[in-house]
Amino acid sequence: EAQVTQNPRYLITVTGKKLTVTCSQNMNHEYMSWYRQDPGLGLRQIYYSMNVEVTDKGDVPEGYKVSRKEKRNFPLILESPSPNQTSLYFCASSGSGTGAEQFFGPGTRLTVL
Amino acid sequence: QKEVEQNSGPLSVPEGAIASLNCTYSDRVSQSFFWYRQYSGKSPELIMSIYSNGDKEDGRFTAQLNKASQYVSLLIRDSQPSDSATYLCASQPDNYGQNFVFGPGTRLSVLP
Numbered sequence: 689e690a691q692v693t694q695n696p697r698y699l700i701t702v703t704g705k706k707l708t709v710t711c712s713q714n715m716n717h718e719y720m721s722w723y724r725q726d727p728g729l730g731l732r733q734i735y736y737s738m739n740v741e742v743t744d745k746g747d748v749p750e751g752y753k754v755s756r757k758e759k760r761n762f763p764l765i766l767e768s769p770s771p772n773q774t775s776l777y778f779c780a781s782s783g784s785g786t787g788a789e790q791f792f793g794p795g796t797r798l799t800v801l
Numbered sequence: 802q803k804e805v806e807q808n809s810g811p812l813s814v815p816e817g818a819i820a821s822l823n824c825t826y827s828d829r830v831s832q833s834f835f836w837y838r839q840y841s842g843k844s845p846e847l848i849m850s851i852y853s854n855g856d857k858e859d860g861r862f863t864a865q866l867n868k869a870s871q872y873v874s875l876l877i878r879d880s881q882p883s884d885s886a887t888y889l890c891a892s893q894p895d896n897y898g899q900n901f902v903f904g905p906g907t908r909l910s911v912l913p
Binding site for chain 1: 803845846850889891900901902903906
């Protein structure tokens with residue numbers, strides 16, 4: 689089954705404790721993205737990657753890191769989480785081509801205390 | 802700052818009616834536009850994409866794009882209670898890039 693998986697689905701942590709949210713896709717997609725979704729603000733792109741070792745900042749990259757060492761994986765790293773990073777996070781992947789559909793993962797609900 | 806704006810709703814329509822969802826965008830160079838549906842607690846799923854001025858129809862859904870007015874809309878005909886969800890409008894400024902800008906979403910409620 690073609691899918692994007694994220695782990696963990698739910699995470700409660702404390703300020704300053706480094707964490708990683710994993711994302712993996714099995715569709716051989718070139719493009720992958722991370723978004724956060726907050727009430728009233730919609731989806732905001734954090735980082736995206738156009739291929740292995742190629743990443744770029746989205747609209748809200750501060751406080752986040754990403755890496756793309758393999759085509760299928762695109763982990764999101766919070767080196768020192770803060771309460772304002774409490775949010776719902778989605779990973780997405782898409783193939784190449786004009787307007788290729790983005791497939792979203794199930795989401796990770798992160799709470800930083 | 803690229804922006805996509807939508808009325809947050811809720812937009813309530815009776816079952817069987819036409820639901821009209823609207824979206825405006827600020828970046829004149831945006832080329833591609835997308836409508837996603839998101840059920841509560843779930844991830845977004847693509848309904849339609851549109852790249853050219855005019856209408857694009859797919860089943861009960863019609864997307865309309867007017868680049869001169871920087872306006873995108875989605876019409877849902879014969880609305881069903883299962884259409885009740887939040888609808889997200891998104892723009893993609895560069896067809897070859899992956900920088901997407903989403904609106905805040907419009908919550909649609911279809912009343913039986």
